[in-house]
Amino acid sequence: MKNTAQPNKILIVDDAEVNRAILQELFCYEFDTEEAENGQEAINIIEKDHANIAAILLDIVMPVLDGFGVLKYMSEKKYLHKIPVFFITAETSSDITMQGYESGVVDVITKPIIDPAIVRKRVKNAIELYQNRNHLSDLVEEQVETIKSQSEKLKYTSVSTIDMLSSVIEFRSGESGQHVRRIRKATQMLLKYLSEKYEEYRMDEDLIETISNASAMHDVGKISIPDYILNKPGRLTADEFEEMKKHPLYGCELFKKIPFFQSEDIFQYCYEICRHHHERWDGKGYPDGLKGDAIPIYSQVVAITDVYDALVSERVYKKSIPHKKALQMIVDGECGAFNPLLVNEFIKHEQEIYDTLYVNDTMTDGEREAHVQWFSRISRPPEQQLLSDRTLQLLERERQRYSILIKIAGEILFDFDKQADTIEFTEKYQEVFGGSTHILHANDYFSHMDQCDPHAFQEIREAVLRLTPTQPVYRTEVQLRTKNGSWEWFEAYIQAIWNSENGKMTGCFGKITSIHQLKQESLHWKEQATHDYLTGLCNRQAFESVIQKTLLTDPDHPFSILFLDIDNFKKVNDTKGHLVGDQLLQNVAKVLTYHSRSTDIVSRIGGDEFAVILNGLNNKTVLCKKTETICKAFQDELEAEYQSGISCSIGIAIYPENGNTYTDLIRKADMALYWVKQDGKNSFAFYNPEMDKAPYFTSLSDVDDSLEKR
16 A cells, blocks of 8 residues: 655755745745755655645756756656746746746746745645646555555545635635535535434534535536626626526536546535526526525525625626625515525524624635744744745845836736736735636627727737737737726837747737826827817817818818908906906807807917818808807897897808919908908908908907997
8 A cells, every 4th residue: 555645845046045845935934944055956856755745836047957957867767757846036027937837847936036925825726736647646545455445545536626626616706715615505504404303304514524525616607607708897798697697507618528427426415516606586587587495405405505605706807795684675676585494594594694604704714824824933943033034035025026116117018828828917906806817718808898999909909910020019009998987098108029939919908008198188288289279169269270180191081261350359358357358259159159060170379369260161152051150049049138239250262263372362361351341241251352452450469449430
């Protein structure tokens, strides 16, 4: 019979002593550690003690023999499938990383180490996975020894498989790592209550444990749901919800594809819980629309515990709901109808359930163990604390430096891996946009995301595809929707990464920086520079710019210019004061805007002169009606209010009939206006060549005082 003791030694291979010291401190409280300063020393240790090595933390660049040399030796000796190897390196090249994976490493951890807890967890998970896998191999050999041993081991394997699959779902869906554990515990508690009180639901402890373990598989079908649906922060569309409703069926199909699992007693419960945990007592659930007792009681139990935990937990699409309110929602049927008997039992024991799941069980066994090790470390002699303090200070300094730099920058960094079809964001992404920072099936996610206008995103995608090794950088400004629903401006910086051997793009790195405030300020100052401060209309510079642009970009597009002056405006200023005069100018702006189309441009040229561009209009009959309406509005609306002889004079120039430059057109409209002023005001005139023969005073800078005094 094989030795069942698990390897518990971590071999740290690095030529830098400080790096070895930091790594040794990360693991010395849970594992034995041994150090080697080059690849050859590592091989010597592996050769004599490989059976006791649980994992190897391996640097790449070292004297005597590098990390790849160690991997080659382990591959030849067939140790790689027994011992997980981690590259610990400051090298960020994707080529080096890929070479490491192809050589047999299970993961690559970059230096400096920012979060030691995560590194410990990653290494411990890999060790556990390898030990479980190696243990499974041992189980096959031990089956012949005893049927009882075989049964126990298979049972353990089934539960381990369940845990691993359910953990994958939690990772993809972004749910709390405690969700499955709470469902399992709550299911166990409710089944015990039912078993003790109702004969028809009587179960022994083994069956309750089996069903509780099976409950962890209730959402396994979500592994087939696309990320853009699974991690969507907002409400699902009708089509997206229909796809989400298929996850019970996807889970059942997955079970059918695991032949050995179907022979296990637990299979039936996993299958039925997965398929029926969204059925409802009134038959309005899915996927089969089962009603009442046609739904297995254990599926009903998982259904109500799943709904309760979803209500009181924070998810990407919702905030957590208080315990009492969640209970009331279940009782009121806001989450679907449940078995009244089951609801009564849940409410009867609600405080015990809540305390067990959320109050008295806030620390896992692993966390408790970590605390024990922490206090043990504190009680060590000063000479033993010295190394720990030194290494932890180095580690904390690196962590703080990296964290501060990211926060100071205020940017979202991202890494798109084209081959793996994944994209990773820094935590700032979650803060701004919500959702997960690690996205699988990235192309699928990009095709369905609603954070960017589809046309804008397509332009970005095409621009990135046009990048080359000699021109690998693309910058653009784009509006993106944040998690609170507002559209804000961001600058995207994207740099493509290329495979030097085949010249193909392997992905891209980049950053997303908020420029919304700068954009708003820029738009504000642009607005200030191009608009009249008093009326809010376009100013003379903007008016001229619009005409120049139209003449340049669309020379075949007809338009007309109305050049307008307020008759007797000076009288209002002199008799009623400048404040009333300013109010009159604002009211004129409102009248002109009201009687203009959305495609027309209304502008204040200066003083009491206004101009209107009538886009697409050069028909004199239509223009006559338009100007008559404006003149009438001045008398009906403005003169009635100010009682100062308020009217307007309008000169009209038509493009291209009267000229093909801004200067020509505005001069001729001004001449027509002057002609109206001389002819008695309160009217309009089209420019005609006869006006060139008479002298006139321009109205562009100031109205002739003598005309105002008439």
